[in-house]
Amino acid sequence: xxISDPDALLEVSRIEAGYGKISVLHGxxxxxxxxxxxxxxxxxxxxxxxxxxxxxxxxxxxxxxxxFDGRDMRDAGPRGSARAGLVHxxxxxxxxxxLSVTDNLLLAAYDLPRRERPVRIEExxxxxxxxxxxxxxRGGALSGGQQQMLAVAQGLVRRPRxxxxxxxxxxxxxxxxGRVLGAVADLRAAGTAVLLVEQLIDKALAVSDRVxxxxxxxxxxxxxxxxxxxxxxxxxxYFGQTVEA
Ligand SMILES: Nc1ncnc2c1ncn2[C@@H]1O[C@H](COP(=O)(O)OP(=O)(O)O)[C@@H](O)[C@H]1O
Ligand SMILES: [Mg+2]
Numbered sequence: 001x002x003i004s005d006p007d008a009l010l011e012v013s014r015i016e017a018g019y020g021k022i023s024v025l026h027g028x029x030x031x032x033x034x035x036x037x038x039x040x041x042x043x044x045x046x047x048x049x050x051x052x053x054x055x056x057x058x059x060x061x062x063x064x065x066x067x068f069d070g071r072d073m074r075d076a077g078p079r080g081s082a083r084a085g086l087v088h089x090x091x092x093x094x095x096x097x098x099l100s101v102t103d104n105l106l107l108a109a110y111d112l113p114r115r116e117r118p119v120r121i122e123e124x125x126x127x128x129x130x131x132x133x134x135x136x137x138r139g140g141a142l143s144g145g146q147q148q149m150l151a152v153a154q155g156l157v158r159r160p161r162x163x164x165x166x167x168x169x170x171x172x173x174x175x176x177x178g179r180v181l182g183a184v185a186d187l188r189a190a191g192t193a194v195l196l197v198e199q200l201i202d203k204a205l206a207v208s209d210r211v212x213x214x215x216x217x218x219x220x221x222x223x224x225x226x227x228x229x230x231x232x233x234x235x236x237x238y239f240g241q242t243v244e245a
Contacts, residue, residue, distance in 0.1 A: 008067070009034040009193055010055070010086070010162055015064030017054040017078050024050045026217045027064070030148040032133040032162060035191045036039050037184060039225065042214035043238050048197045049091050051214065055195075056081045056088040056214050067114030069161065085161035089168060091197075101131055108154035124156040125137075127183050145176030152183060162193040169198065184213060201234060213237040 008031040018024040023029060024047045032038050040048050053059040055066055057077040066073045068086045076084060095104050105124055107118040125132035128149045134142060144149060148168055155163050165184070169177040177200060184194050185207045198204035205225045213221040213234055221237040222231055 003064075007033055009036075009069060010195075011065075011067040012051075012055060013065045013067070015051075015054055016061070016062045017050060017059050019050075019059075023062070024217050025054060028214070028217070028219055029064075030212050030219060032193050032195060034161070035188070035193055037188045037194045037196065037211065039208040039209045039211040040195055040197045041204065041211060041216065041234065041237075042220075047217040048214055049166055049175065050217075052088055052090075052166050052195070052197065056086060056164065058088070058090075078094040079111075082158055085159070086164070087155045087158040087160035087162070088164040089151055089155040089166065091166035092170070093154075093166075095139040095147050095150045095154070097138060097147075099139055100136060101125075101135045101139060101142070104150055105154060105157050108157040112157075120157045120159060120198060123159070124153040127156055127186060128153055128179075130179075145172045145174075145179065148172060148176070148180060149183070152180065160192060162195065163187065164195045164197075164198045167199065168196075169200065169203075177203060181220070201231075205230070215239070 004169060006160050010032040012028060012030045014027045014029050016023060016027060028051055042048055045162050054061055059071065068084055073081060092183050102121060105121045106117060125135060131142065131146050131149050138151060139147060152168055167178045172180065181203050184196055187194055188207065196204055208225040211223050212219050215237060221233055
């Protein structure tokens with residue numbers, strides 16, 4: 001890979017990060033082009049969530065670089081990242097159950113110009129008609145799946161150029177998983193790039209252009225989502241073996 005890829009929207013180069021003395025990411029590189037949907041797979045503890053945190057400034061890098069839209073994000077922090085269009089819906093994100101659906105979305109729009117907020121809220125609700133129908137209800141009145149849709153909608157309010165989704169379908173019934181991943185397919189059709197962390201491999205691949213797998217803090221596989229033999233390669237990757245292309 002060249003030092004800097006002019007076509008990449010996100011370019012992560014050899015980053016290292018961790019928690020205190022515990023290093024978790026050992027030289028992770030990946031890139032995402034504008035409009036591309038990329039799955040990030042791997043077993044529990046592989047470092048997927050840590051990678052997303054490092055990308056959006058929730059965790060400092062100890063080495064390497066994150067470039068977004070040609071800009072070094074080192075000093076951007078989570079807010080600067082979100083403002084640049086690099087939006088992270090964190091793992092297990094909880095909505096405010098006492099606030100209405102609309103107010104939850106308004107919170108996500110807090111730093112946008114006042115007249116822009118209703119526009120963004122309508123855009124986000126358009127992605128999820130079933131929560132749009134409950135816009136005046138309290139968040140707590142939504143089903144678990146609808147609450148997860150609302151969490152994704154909070155990310156959409158930012159009008160992301162790249163949306164990072166960390167297990168948005170965790171704990172959902174198959175029907176609701178389909179609904180949430182359907183929203184990813186819609187984003188793809190609309191030209192929004194997505195980095196999707198997902199446990200359900202087949203469902204993730206079905207909405208993705210490419211895939212990375214991580215194990216033990218390293219990228220161990222990169223492939224197109226429709227490559228033949230991908231399943232076998234992923235299985236081996238899950239056990240931490242580097243898999244030849
Ligand atoms: N806040 C934390 N403090 C210390 N270690 C952590 C913390 N969060 C995660 N880890 C460790 O970092 C490693 C990667 O975790 P994580 O990024 O959550 O993996 P994944 O999202 O792939 O399941 C694991 O060994 C985990 O125990
Ligand atoms: Mg995780």
